[in-house]
Amino acid sequence: MSLPITALVLCLTLPLLGAIATVAAPRHATPLVTSVAGLMVAVTIGLTSHVAIHGPVVVALGEWAPPLGIQIMADGPAVLFLLVNALVMAAVVLFSLAPIGQPGPRSRLAQTFWPLLLLLWGALNAIFVSRDLFNLYVGLELASLAAVALVAIERKRDTLNAALRYLLFALTGSLLYLLGVVLIYAGHGTLDITLLAGELGMHPTDALAIGAMTAGLAAKTALFPFHVWLPPAHAGAPAPASAVLSALVPKASLYIALRLWLEAAPGAGDAIAVNVLGWLGALAVVHGSIMALRQERLKLVIAYSTVAQIGYLFLVFPLALGAAGAAGSGVADSAWNGTLFQALSHALAKAALFLCAGLILEAAGHDRIARLAGVAQALPVTLFAFGLAAITLMGLPPSGGFMAKYLLVTASLEGGVPGWGLIVLAGGLLAAAYLYRPMASAFRHPDQESAAPFTTVAAWRQAIPLGLAIASLALGILPAVPHELMGGMP
Amino acid sequence: MTDWLPPLILATSLLPAVATFFLHQESHVWRNTLNLGGALLKVGLVVFMLVEVAGGTLHETRIDLVPGVFLLLRVDALSLLFLTLSAVLWLLTTVYAIAYFDHKPNLSRFFGFFSLCVFATTGIALSGSLLTFFIFYELLTLSTWPLVVHKQNAASMRAGVSYLLYSLPGSVALLFAILWLESAAGPVEFANGADFADLDSASQRWLFLLFAGGLAVKAAMVPLHRWLPAAMAAPAPVSALLHAVAVVKAGAFGFVRVIHDVFGIERVTDLGLGIPLAMLASVTILYGSIQALRQTGIKRRLAYSTVSQVSYIVLGAALVGPLALIGGLAHLVHQGLMKITLFFCAGIYDERAGIHEIAELNGIGARMPWTSVCFSLGALGMIGLPPMAGFVTKIYLGLGAMESGAPWVVAVLAGSTLLNAAYFLPLLYRIWFTPPPDGERPGERPLGIVVPAVITGLGAIAAGLLAGADFSPLGWATLIVERHYQP
DSSP: OOOOHHHHHHHHHHHHHHHHHHOOOGGGHHHHHHHHHHHHHHHHHHHHHHHHHHHHHHHTTOOOTTSSEEEEOOOHHHHHHHHHHHHHHHHHHHTTSSSTEEESSSHHIIIIHHHHHHHHHHHHHHHBBBOOOOHHHHHHHHHHHHHHHHHHOOHHHHHHHHHHHHHHHHHHHHHHHHHHHHHHHHHHHHOBBHTTTTTTTTTHHHHHHHHHHHHHHHHHHHHHOOOOTHHHHHSSSHHHHHHHHHHTTHHHHHHHIIHEEEEEHTTOOOOHHHHEEEHHHHHHHHHHHHHTTTBHHHHHHHHHHHHHHHHHHHHHHHIIIIIHHHHHHHHHHHHHHHHHHHHHHHHHHHHHHHHHHHHHHHHHHHHHBOTTTTTHHHHHHHHHHHHHHHHHHTTTTSSSSHHHHHHHHHHHHHOOOOHHOOOOOOOOHHHHHHHHHHHHHHHHHTTTTTOOOOOOOOOHHHHHHHHHHHOOOOOOOEEEEEHHHSOOOO | OOOOOOHHHHHHHHHHHHHHTTSSSTTTHHHHHHHHHHHHHHHHHHHHHHHHHHHHEEEEEEEEEETTTTEEEEHHHHHHHHHHHHHHHHHHHHHHHHHHHHHHHSSSHHHHHHHHHHHHHHHHHHHHHHHHHHHHHHHHHHHHHHTTTTOSHHHHHHHHHHHHHHHHHHHOOOOOOOOHHHHHHHHBBTOOOOOOTTHHHHHHHHHHHHHHHHHHHHHHHHOOOOOOHHHHGOOHHHHHHHTTSSHHHHHHHHIIIIIIIOOOOHHHHTTOHHHHHHHHHHHHHHHHHHHHHHHOBBBHHHHHHHHHHHHHHHHHHTTSSHHHHHHHHHHHHHHHHHHEEEEEEHIIIIIIOOBBBGGGGGTTHHHHHHHHHHHHHHHHHHHHHHHHHHHHHHHHHHHHHHHHTHHHHHHHHHHHHHHHHHHHHHHHHHHHSSOOSOOOOOOOOOOHHHHHHHHHHHHHHHHHTTSTTSSSHHHHHHHHHHHHOOO
């Protein structure tokens, strides 16, 4: 096997092997997990640079070409997601190494948290590189189960309820997706995305299949109004788990939806369907933001912010596939690239925010926004990281979020549908409003009498969210290589 | 033509900013060296470029972000006007701030954002395209917030909310305008102007309205001005920077760019957009002055005076004639020199004598002579007393108004002068002609807070006395306008 193919296979196998090893040898879990994380970051960076220079890496498993065999492919978008996944996961691993702030006692950490995290890592990577709709289902199912377990890891009553609700949505979503897969296989005799391209939409049951799959994926992505499971689950999980759940898991199901609609069936989406998806996205932006504004606890604000930020991702359907996309190929390209910029920069920034919230929770013992005064003094680096991540979510320059908004608004204006662009801009203002509250509260000087002592947090742990936040800004400062890798409409 | 000079000038503020964040609170020497060193180096580079540009050399740097989206830094005569102002006043304000804060807490944070703010202002001055302008404009909004709320008390937190409440919707309007225009006309460079061929006149008017709305917030034009008096809760060096260089000037400078380098004077005249904007500026000039008259606090009176004075620049740009533009551009510098003097002095009064209210100024002239002389110079300049800088501005604006067929502007200028006198002369009367209260004589130390005020005060006289010289603000403004009108 050549080096890039080895790297691609390692991206899938290494986390799973690591998960098994941590279960088998819980005593050595910490060095095991850290070395897996370090290796994965190195492998992903190597693979990304290879793809950036030489183009996609394709592996036909068992040397059988589709439709007989199964293909995995690391193209530009795939390696970008692999890389961001690796960065977030590695940050979370580092973050969870400290004696305080672990999810649960040490033994449980080794027994459950590390294996689940690595399992999730592998499952997400499998989704990003799979070219087969059934393989994607397997990845999706694994990821969902690991995610639900991570929510419930502390075994508290509230989080168990949240996890159950999440499980219900995730399972229903999986079933709907599987129904679609069955229908497509019955109609076309293949599940390979490349082979389906151009074919999908021809068969009479295809509309039903795509509809069922999209509904299932939307439920897993927490698209409004299927988002009700997300805030309690993401706010209830321990901060490092929330970081992964909010940053990456919803992106995986969205990623499948993008591959399905834009790559496998670009002609199949009719105008009404794409606009409905766009409208749900717009409603998600407004509803999520308003709910975020009304929360009393920092982690809930961040969780509702995810509902809102996911909304932008669905604007790609009307912009790239609707009447706007037909206005010129540049419009669809801008919409696609803008959506990927949004997905990636939100992943980095959201992980940073949840880790910041985790540190604040550790230092203050609570995350009530009204009582955060003094955090700026106790955790200056954390608050700085929070501010930088907020810039990305607001979509202000210089950040990946700005790049995303620039491209999406440009697409909507050039496509002659400025309404979607106005939603994006209004969403930025709403994000500023809901992120300003915790920021300003933390910046206040504490009153003399109500001043609560803060536990100190090591500087290196504060540097972790800062690194993620800087990475999300870097997407906007040096956007050329990622933009090249995204490559426009597939 | 690729050139290393514009990025280097940006780096003189950016590198100290980034490095300062990492410095320990107690590393006074390092922090001061970094900030002063950056500021001095920048002034040196700016002087070098002044000579180059006067000789006709242009510097341009283009940085591609993604295909079709680029940053363009360009040094032309107009950008140098703003750049010189910000570089010189940054140096003086840094000296002032070091002396003013001495050993107060959170200085690394303060100086970090302070330099970042200057970095953004420099970027605005150097912007050669609309998108570049917007990016730095936003960076300015963000880097100013931590300065406004620096004291972290209830008043400054309220000021911070108010600042963002006005600024962020303004940015959205500006961004939408830029993207709308660029989706029809492609990337807009100031050197070439925008191609409006694909837009009907109604769209063009809407665009202008959006641009004006976005810029009017920072330029503190009525009715979008309320954040500026509120921002007085910030420490004195911040007020000085905000009112003389950074935020309000960014808005005014943006108006000059949009009117002259994006729309072009002919289109603005054809669409009939200049006169309504000039009227809004006039309303702001008069309203700001009347409000200033009603304030009893020194800093609040100065703040409303800024609301009024910054609109002189907008007025000069909106009248779309050469003489008016010269007046407006010269005022960009003149107002900066005079207003920063006033704020330096207000800070000294506050810090050394605990004076916030106008009523407390009685007899301070005898007790704090250096500060009071400088304050008086700034105030007289604002009124427009010959041969001070403000006088030159008003003459050119008046002549420009006649030239552009808007004689009513002369009445506005006259009214404003009367109002200026009405709100500044009582202060001067109290300072010099009323007996001082008993008590200890407040000092005017350290030198670091007084010397910058003396320099800018003298600068305000020199800008008026030597207005005929080539390198005076007026001379430079004339050069800009000559190049603009005779391409």
